[in-house]
Amino acid sequence: METGTISRLLQPTKVPSSSFANFTSSSSVCCSQKRLMPACHSSHGGREINSDEREITVLSSEPTLKKSSVVGGLSLHRPVHKRDVVGKTFCSVGLSTYPRSIVESSSQTAEEKIGVLLLNLGGPDTLHDVQPFLFNLFADPDIIRLPRLFRFLQRPLAQLISVLRAPKSKEGYAAIGGGSPLRKITDEQASALKMALDTKKVLANVYVAMRYWHPFTEEAVHRIKRDGITKLVVLPLYPQYSISTTGSSVRALQNIFKEDSYLSRLPVAVIESWYQRQGYIKSMANLIEQELHNFTKPEEVMIFFSAHGVPVSYVENAGDPYRDQMEECIFLIMKELKARRINNDHTLAYQSRVGPVQWLKPYTDEVLVELGQKGVKSLLAVPVSFVSEHIETLEEIDMEYKELALESGIENWGRVPALNCTSSFITDLADAVIEALPSTMAMSTSTGTEDPMQYFMKMLFGSLLAFVFLFSPKMVSAFKKNIL
Numbered sequence: 441m442e443t444g445t446i447s448r449l450l451q452p453t454k455v456p457s458s459s460f461a462n463f464t465s466s467s468s469v470c471c472s473q474k475r476l477m478p479a480c481h482s483s484h485g486g487r488e489i490n491s492d493e494r495e496i497t498v499l500s501s502e503p504t505l506k507k508s509s510v511v512g513g514l515s516l517h518r519p520v521h522k523r524d525v526v527g528k529t530f531c532s533v534g535l536s537t538y539p540r541s542i543v544e545s546s547s548q549t550a551e552e553k554i555g556v557l558l559l560n561l562g563g564p565d566t567l568h569d570v571q572p573f574l575f576n577l578f579a580d581p582d583i584i585r586l587p588r589l590f591r592f593l594q595r596p597l598a599q600l601i602s603v604l605r606a607p608k609s610k611e612g613y614a615a616i617g618g619g620s621p622l623r624k625i626t627d628e629q630a631s632a633l634k635m636a637l638d639t640k641k642v643l644a645n646v647y648v649a650m651r652y653w654h655p656f657t658e659e660a661v662h663r664i665k666r667d668g669i670t671k672l673v674v675l676p677l678y679p680q681y682s683i684s685t686t687g688s689s690v691r692a693l694q695n696i697f698k699e700d701s702y703l704s705r706l707p708v709a710v711i712e713s714w715y716q717r718q719g720y721i722k723s724m725a726n727l728i729e730q731e732l733h734n735f736t737k738p739e740e741v742m743i744f745f746s747a748h749g750v751p752v753s754y755v756e757n758a759g760d761p762y763r764d765q766m767e768e769c770i771f772l773i774m775k776e777l778k779a780r781r782i783n784n785d786h787t788l789a790y791q792s793r794v795g796p797v798q799w800l801k802p803y804t805d806e807v808l809v810e811l812g813q814k815g816v817k818s819l820l821a822v823p824v825s826f827v828s829e830h831i832e833t834l835e836e837i838d839m840e841y842k843e844l845a846l847e848s849g850i851e852n853w854g855r856v857p858a859l860n861c862t863s864s865f866i867t868d869l870a871d872a873v874i875e876a877l878p879s880t881m882a883m884s885t886s887t888g889t890e891d892p893m894q895y896f897m898k899m900l901f902g903s904l905l906a907f908v909f910l911f912s913p914k915m916v917s918a919f920k921k922n923i924l
């Protein structure tokens with residue numbers, strides 16, 4: 441991706457398009473299975489509005505009413521726009537919370553089979569998988585956003601970029617043991633979530649759908665159908681919403697759902713983002729507090745939040761709420777720490793940029809050097825955009841950034857572990873699922889398999905109505921007035 445031509449092609453269009461992946465296998469944790477759960481590291485651990493979008497209002501325990509919408513039949517939860525801490529308007533797409541009465545009235549019936557679908561990015565299991573994994577990633581129009589006219593170039597470009605990037609990526613994966621730990625950790629999170637739901641008397645199957653590597657979304661969906669799930673909660677494992685992560689995964693799911701008559705009728709709720717949940721904020725604050733104790737002078741440590749970046753154009757041209765949500769998330773974590781009398785300095789920077797375009801600033805590597813030059817001696821890195829250990833925590837932060845920081849004059853380095861299966865965090869995810877259950881909604885019935893006669897009749901009546909409406913004398917005069 442190191443060429444100017446590609447950089448020009450990477451300009452985002454306002455409306456993210458549908459995307460497809462190669463599908464092969466999936467994993468789930470079935471509530472009927474009586475096997476031992478894998479061990480968890482419990483101690484450590486924008487969006488475009490489609491034309492077919494309908495709006496509904498759901499009850500909220502907060503003073504404002506929340507709006508929920510049905511996009512391609514999936515019910516999405518987001519609070520109405522509000523002002524963030526620095527006074528900017530942000531579009532917070534997130535989980536609505538529900539009054540206790542609604543949660544209680546949604547107690548599970550005998551015939552109900554609840555499914556929870558965890559969405560994640562996926563990572564190569566072996567070094568051999570790295571190039572095909574990168575191909576899937578770059579072939580996603582939500583990752584490389586070509587103008588519609590150039591979409592035919594998406595796959596050849598993905599092939600080229602994946603081949604060019606593979607050697608560098610392979611080095612990274614080799615340094616962390618020869619593959620990504622994502623699949624194992626996500627499976628463990630699925631098991632832990634299933635157990636947390638069981639404890640709360642909600643029997644559910646938990647499925648994992650990865651966007652770019654095994655188990656792919658289609659296989660997870662196949663299992664959901666096979667198990668006869670009657671209600672589904674979709675939970676992306678990204679606290680903050682980005683077009684490139686949750687947006688892409690949900691779109692992949694929508695594409696599968698709208699082609700299938702069973703899935704299009706299945707009541708579904710999508711939890712679009714959950715960075716503002718108290719359980720998540722408190723779990724992050726716990727990890728930071730614990731890690732600060734490892735320094736000899738904890739109060740002098742700079743808390744350094746490092747988030748995965750996205751190209752600036754996503755936020756500034758395509759309406760991605762990612763940066764606003766990230767800033768609000770950091771504000772909430774710091775507020776929680778202050779309530780615990782932890783008043784350390786903090787800063788936020790963005791890591792992992794790829795290619796020649798501008799990414800969100802400030803860049804992590806540049807800020808580390810600046811802090812070293814300014815005389816900061818102790819620094820605690822906090823990965824904040826992702827809830828599992830992965831290549832960017834284990835290699836980029838623990839190796840590259842640590843080395844850079846020490847070279848730049850920082851003497852004491854620490855890193856907060858990813859949440860992984862931290863029990864307070866998993867319990868909060870279980871609560872998020874339970875709160876979302878009452879608002880599951882059936883997908884629209886248009887499955888692409890509509891009866892041709894029905895379609896013809898609809899078109900005929902539609903055209904007649906439009907004709908009558910458009911050529912009514914009132915409309916004609918209004919039209920003339922506006923044009924002349």
Ligand SMILES: C=CC1=C(C)c2cc3[nH]c(cc4nc(cc5[nH]c(cc1n2)c(C)c5CCC(=O)O)C(CCC(=O)O)=C4C)c(C)c3C=C
Nearest residue numbers: 561562563564583609620682684685748750794825830831
């Ligand atoms: C919130 C998290 C993430 C955002 C936002 C995101 C955007 C984004 N990523 C790339 C390019 C790459 N990402 C890669 C791996 C990767 N990315 C995330 C998370 C976010 N990405 C994860 C969890 C992983 C998997 C890590 C693992 O352990 O396997 C890679 C491959 C690794 C590498 O070569 O660096 C690339 C490439 C873009 C272009 C982008 C936004 C447009």
Ligand SMILES: [Fe+2]
Nearest residue numbers: 561748749792
């Ligand atoms: Fe990424």
